Amino acid sequence: xxxxxxxxxxxxxxxxxxxxxxxxxxxxxxxxxxxxxxxxxxxxxxxxxxxxxxxxxxxxxxxxxxxxxxxxxxxxxxxxxxxxxxxxxxxxxxxxxxxxxxxxxxxxxxxxxxxxxxxxxxxxxxxxxxxxxxxxxxxxxxxxxxxxxxxxxxxxxxxxxx
Amino acid sequence: xxxxxxxxxxxxxxxxxxxxxxxxxxxxxxxxxxxxxxxxxxxxxxxxxxxxxxxxxxxxxxxxxxxxxxxxxxxxxxxxxxxxxxxxxxxxxxxxxxxxxxxxxxxxxxxxxxxxxxxxxxxxxxxxxxxxxxxxxxxxxxxxxxxxxxxxxxxxxxxxxxxxxxxxxxxxxx
Numbered sequence: 001x002x003x004x005x006x007x008x009x010x011x012x013x014x015x016x017x018x019x020x021x022x023x024x025x026x027x028x029x030x031x032x033x034x035x036x037x038x039x040x041x042x043x044x045x046x047x048x049x050x051x052x053x054x055x056x057x058x059x060x061x062x063x064x065x066x067x068x069x070x071x072x073x074x075x076x077x078x079x080x081x082x083x084x085x086x087x088x089x090x091x092x093x094x095x096x097x098x099x100x101x102x103x104x105x106x107x108x109x110x111x112x113x114x115x116x117x118x119x120x121x122x123x124x125x126x127x128x129x130x131x132x133x134x135x136x137x138x139x140x141x142x143x144x145x146x147x148x149x150x151x152x153x154x155x156x157x158x159x160x161x162x
Numbered sequence: 163x164x165x166x167x168x169x170x171x172x173x174x175x176x177x178x179x180x181x182x183x184x185x186x187x188x189x190x191x192x193x194x195x196x197x198x199x200x201x202x203x204x205x206x207x208x209x210x211x212x213x214x215x216x217x218x219x220x221x222x223x224x225x226x227x228x229x230x231x232x233x234x235x236x237x238x239x240x241x242x243x244x245x246x247x248x249x250x251x252x253x254x255x256x257x258x259x260x261x262x263x264x265x266x267x268x269x270x271x272x273x274x275x276x277x278x279x280x281x282x283x284x285x286x287x288x289x290x291x292x293x294x295x296x297x298x299x300x301x302x303x304x305x306x307x308x309x310x311x312x313x314x315x316x317x318x319x320x321x322x323x324x325x326x327x328x329x330x331x332x333x334x335x336x
Contacts, residue, residue, distance in 0.1 A: 052298040055191060065263075066298040069289060094296035096197040 031075050038078050045074050045087060048102055052095045070095075196315035197296055203230075203310050204294035211261045211269050211283035218284060223306045227336060228256040229328070230304040231280070232292060234264045235272035237300045243319040244276040250325060251279040255332055259283035262292045262300055303328070307335050 033039035046060035051067040059067040059074075070091065077087045091099050103109045142150065198204075203220050210216045223230070231247060233240040251257045259280035261269040264287065273283075286292055295304065298317075305314035305328075313335040320328055 052194065052296070064298075069293055073293065093197055094294060095298065096194050096296065098194045 031071070033075075033078075041084060042075060042078055045078075045084060046071055048100070049074070049088070049091055050099045050101050052099055058101065070099075192317075194317070196312070198304070198312040199315060201312055203304070203306050203312055204291065206284070206286075206291045206294065208291060209285050211259070211266060211273075211285045214266070214285075218282070220310060222282070222284075223258065224310050225308055226256055227305070227307050227332065228258045229332065230258045230260060230306055232260045232262050232295070232297050232300055232302045232304075233272075234262045234300050235268040236264065239319040240272075240301045241276050243301050244279065246320045246322055246325050247279040248277050250320075250328065250332075253329060255329075256281055260291060260295075261285050261287075262297065263287060263289040305331055305335060 031039075031042065033042060043060070047058050049059045049070060051057045051059045051062040051064055051070075053064040053066050054062050057067075059070045073090075074087055077090065082090075088100060092104070097103060103112065105113050203223050205220045207217060207219045210218055229250060231243075233243070247257060257279045259282070261283050264285075266285065266287075269283070269285070273280075284291065289297075292300075295302070301319050303316040303320060304312050307313050314328075314331040316324070316328060
């Protein structure tokens with residue numbers, strides 16, 4: 001099969017990109033868990049812990065040394081049989097609230113958690129108010145004069161269309 | 163009248179958003195609150211850089227206020243920080259070093275070359291104490307009061323202009 005120059009270039013570029021991607025993947029240490037549930041918990045935990053050194057990266061994808069230390073500690077604590085919450089609290093107690101991608105509910109973060117719910121409730125109330133207002137809008141009945149005019153108009157329209 | 167006022171609502175929402183976004187521009191994105199402030203310095207048992215046979219623990223930091231500096235020979239900004247640490251030690255602050263994830267000979271060599279502000283250096287080759295302290299960017303400096311409580315934390319190197327700032331904290335918690 002003869003490939004045009006353009007499509008050959010495309011293939012080369014795709015292969016190059018794919019190899020970069022696999023390089024990036026292997027840079028992060030792979031961990032092996034016998035228990036698939038524990039492996040899943042490890043994945044979730046390392047994805048929900050933010051690397052303190054980097055601004056917007058979870059520890060599962062960061063090459064920073066502190067992220068490696070944190071991954072190692074998460075794995076260790078999982079093997080020790082600690083609960084997810086215990087592990088998250090452990091990290092937050094050392095590196096600060098910053099590392100939790102799901103911040104805990106407290107005095108400073110209540111607005112963060114309450115605002116979406118408040119907006120949904122508020123929006124719902126506005127919709128209900130609208131619907132109620134429409135339903136109760138007074139419809140003024142036609143006067144006798146208007147009624148005769150309307151029927152004559154309809155009558156005329158019918159005659160013309162026949 | 164109320165309908166007229168309702169027309170102003172989008173504008174007010176805009177003003178509110180603009181205020182918060184404008185304020186966000188002047189916040190430091192790398193600033194973090196210290197998790198350890200107001201808490202006891204974590205317990206540890208390690209040797210010192212000076213003496214492999216020595217054994218020190220958190221009681222080292224009791225009885226006197228100390229400024230604990232986490233440093234390493236592989237950290238370039240630590241070299242730039244040394245003159246400020248020497249200045250602080252000359253002003254009478256007890257300095258304690260934590261030699262973090264380092265090798266003994268490299269650490270000693272570093273001190274020979276760049277100065278010795280520390281009364282003692284805790285040797286933490288595996289970074290275990292650093293982890294307990296939540297260290298993520300060497301150098302980091304912790305002010306520990308006479309009761310072993312962490313009072314202040316400085317992440318990154320102390321610039322010459324920040325020496326007075328650190329000194330003010332030292333006096334505040336004396």
